[in-house]
Amino acid sequence: MKLVVLAGTPGSGKTSLLLHTIKALLSLGSRPAVVKIDCLWTDDDQRFIRLGIPVQVGLAKDMCPDHFTIYNTEDMLRWAHAQGADLLLNETAGLCLRCAPYPDACLAVCVIDVTTGPNTPLKVGPLLTTADVVVMTKGDVVSQAEREVFRERVLDVNPGCSIVEANGLTGKGSFELAELIRVSPDTVTNMKLRYNPPLAICSLCTGEMRVARKHHMGVLRSLDGSMGYRGE
Amino acid sequence: MRDVTTLTILGGVNKEGVPECINKIKVNKGEIIGIVGPTGSGKSTLIDDIEQLARGDTSSGRHVLVNGEVPDASVRVDPRLKLVAQLSQKMHFLADMTVEDFLVMHARSRGKGPELVERVLQLANTLTGEPIALHHHLTALSGGQSRSLMTADIAVISDSPVVLIDEIENAGIRKQEALELLACEGKIVVVVTHDPVLALMATRRIVMKNGGMVDVITTSSQEQQICCKIAEVDNWLLSLRETIRRGDLVEGTV
Numbered sequence: 001m002k003l004v005v006l007a008g009t010p011g012s013g014k015t016s017l018l019l020h021t022i023k024a025l026l027s028l029g030s031r032p033a034v035v036k037i038d039c040l041w042t043d044d045d046q047r048f049i050r051l052g053i054p055v056q057v058g059l060a061k062d063m064c065p066d067h068f069t070i071y072n073t074e075d076m077l078r079w080a081h082a083q084g085a086d087l088l089l090n091e092t093a094g095l096c097l098r099c100a101p102y103p104d105a106c107l108a109v110c111v112i113d114v115t116t117g118p119n120t121p122l123k124v125g126p127l128l129t130t131a132d133v134v135v136m137t138k139g140d141v142v143s144q145a146e147r148e149v150f151r152e153r154v155l156d157v158n159p160g161c162s163i164v165e166a167n168g169l170t171g172k173g174s175f176e177l178a179e180l181i182r183v184s185p186d187t188v189t190n191m192k193l194r195y196n197p198p199l200a201i202c203s204l205c206t207g208e209m210r211v212a213r214k215h216h217m218g219v220l221r222s223l224d225g226s227m228g229y230r231g232e
Numbered sequence: 233m234r235d236v237t238t239l240t241i242l243g244g245v246n247k248e249g250v251p252e253c254i255n256k257i258k259v260n261k262g263e264i265i266g267i268v269g270p271t272g273s274g275k276s277t278l279i280d281d282i283e284q285l286a287r288g289d290t291s292s293g294r295h296v297l298v299n300g301e302v303p304d305a306s307v308r309v310d311p312r313l314k315l316v317a318q319l320s321q322k323m324h325f326l327a328d329m330t331v332e333d334f335l336v337m338h339a340r341s342r343g344k345g346p347e348l349v350e351r352v353l354q355l356a357n358t359l360t361g362e363p364i365a366l367h368h369h370l371t372a373l374s375g376g377q378s379r380s381l382m383t384a385d386i387a388v389i390s391d392s393p394v395v396l397i398d399e400i401e402n403a404g405i406r407k408q409e410a411l412e413l414l415a416c417e418g419k420i421v422v423v424v425t426h427d428p429v430l431a432l433m434a435t436r437r438i439v440m441k442n443g444g445m446v447d448v449i450t451t452s453s454q455e456q457q458i459c460c461k462i463a464e465v466d467n468w469l470l471s472l473r474e475t476i477r478r479g480d481l482v483e484g485t486v
Contacts, residue, residue: 118327118337142326144283144318145338145385148311149327152341163309166282172280175289 001079002087003187005102007127008111013137014091015044016168017111017177022051024171024178025087027077032084035076037069038093046110054083065093066101067197069202073103085179098198100126103191107184109133109177114150115141121153126195129157133180135164135173236315236393237261237299239420243295246444247274252443257438261393264411264421267269267432269440275424276321277441279396282422290323292443302318304312312343317390317416319397323372323380330383332366339389348388355413356384359406361477383410397423408463409435432459469483 008014018034025032027230033054036044040059056079059069092101102108104121110131112120115138121128128134134154138187139147162180166173202218205229218230239259243252259265266356267275276290280296285308288295297303298315307313327334333351349366357363360380362371372380386395409432415421425431432455440446451459475482 029243070233099301115326118334121377140320141322142281143320143322144391145334145382146325146327148341148390149337150336152337165309170280170291172284172290 001081001087001187002181002184003077003103003106003186004109004181005092005106005109006109007091007092007096007101007131008135009094009113009116012094012111013168014094014165015047017135017137017166017174018089018091019047019051020166020168020171020174021127021177021181022053022089025164025181026051026053028178028182030087030178030182031085032087032089033083034081034089034091035079035092035196037065037072039065039095044091051137051154052083054080060093064099065095066099069093069101070103070129070184070193073191094127095123097123097127099132100192100193102130102194103187103216104194105185105188105191107132107181108194109135110212111135111137112154113137114139116149118149118153121150121157124157128154131161132184133164134161134203135166135177136160137154137166137168139165140167140169163230201219235299238297239282239394240297240298240300241278242295243446244286244288244295245447246288246442248442250316250444252444252446254438254448257448259422261418262390263421263436264415264423264434266434266437267424267440268426268431268437273440274367274443275440276398278438278445279398279422282394283316283396285316291379291482304461310339314342314390315392316396317386317392318393319382319386319395320380322382323400323418327370329370330371331364331368331370334370335385335389339386341394342389344389352381352388354384356380357381359410359413361474375411378412381415387413387416393418394420395422397421397425399424408466416417428462429459432456433460448474474483 006014006018022032023129025190035044035056035058037058042057045055045057058072076090077088108131110128112134114136135152154163164173164176202220203216208215219229241257241486243255245251253406262475267278269275277292281292282296283294285301285303290393307315307438335352336346339346353366360376362374362377364381366378408429424432431437432451434451436448436450438445472482
């Protein structure tokens, strides 16, 4: 069983890329299954079902969607195995850029939108810096020079990654990504995360709704960058 | 520069999945080749296929060979090894950077030094009537300035043996000078255009229809003569444009 974890900011083109890549994978003889993780609502599963492959949706609701993904990874793999798949494609919700839901034994794919500008790779953090493959989307909207500058910035923060230039409308790049998936190693049990989840826990994590500082406890960081424990 | 003596396009399928009428075109070093056809006929897809050196892995199923061989994968993606420079239809930059920062960064991505930046700027300013400065923000440049900068950037920084140009005529720049700048000796130039001067400057032109290559027309000597005449008219129009831009009167100059 192979595990592919696909992350990237909302609207970066993860789903469109994945739809084209699944077609390419099927033509290469793979048996993929998809788990789509979202926060509150999604109908992307309908788009995947049309490709005739096993699809499962997970909604994180009150939980951090990346934590939800990590917590349910074993379950997803078991489900994919039961469906007769040899490849699990896990599309994450991808929101806060602080977490990177990539286990060590997966192919970590970060999808990033070129039109967000060449400073974006500096802002994305572990989602980008710990990925194996970085897929640059919407490159047709900018000039070749801008794509190359963007690419250079990606390599600045993640020198070892493979970069794929893709287009979710035309399917450009999907065969390249499918090939990288095909040659990636199988997953293992006892996986570990590549990057630590955020510092926890503060009273906001447990449901505090009042804004005033006096109500907050836990490991907290102030605007000036100083951090400390407040509480009993 | 890495040597490219021929570029071969092997036909794929059109939008209906039917094999293209033209199944092979070989373009030689030093040649300018045009691509013509109505909107939606697949001109930009053909340009994209060449840019990514397609190997049956794009929607058209075409293959592009360099010197008769399938090029190495690294040549497709690494800007330092890239064989193809592309001037796309884009008229504006989206990157929020100064002209200088952008050019330094782009030179680095192509494995070149920052000393090229001044040359790009000088060259860009010969193509546009509105001067560009290094401290200008890319996003604030006009269409003509952006296109001039993109053109000069390709001539100096992306200096590649194959140059692709997508619709230079709408850009508000000196298009013949731009083409001559990009098509300097020993390059293969592919230009999407319906501009009569540019199309007839090409030795041949590929005709596109419904996503497929349907014909290749060789520019006749008669067409070449017509091209010279149109070029005169064209330069005259451009000088009138400059006159109007300066705020001068057109009467008396004619």
